[in-house]
Amino acid sequence: MASTPDEVPQELIELYQAAIDTQHDIELRGGRKLPHTSTNGYMYSSLTKDGRMGIRLSEADRQAFLAEHGAKPFVNYGANIAEHVEVPQALLRRPNELGEYLARSRAYTESLPPKKGKKGKTKG
Secondary structure (H helix, E strand, O other): OOOOOOOOOOOHHHHHHHOOOOOOOOOEEEEOOOOOOEEEEEEEEEEEEEEOEEEEEHHHHHHHHHHHOHHHHHOOOOOOEEEEHHHHOHOOOOOHHHHHHHHOOOOOHHHHOOOOOOOOOOOO
């Protein structure tokens, strides 16, 4: 099935899912319009409809990732997304390596204080 303009291309979702599948405790959420991973009320990775992936990392991991992969901060809808870096397309095609970064991302995000919902309830 072909993607509509407001959906992420299926091929990219499949690559993202392959990386997620290398980790036993990570689940893809959001369907074709906003595929993402989240925990503790925070998204820690996502794919955009134009095929870019962002991932949240700790300061140390983020600096190492930027240097090692020649990456850049993740910008979406004109805004710099805090603590996120843009995943190079080549890395998106290496699920085992990307899966390791997803595990680091999840661990870092779980270390953050839980985000409160609109009515003061903890999301997760």
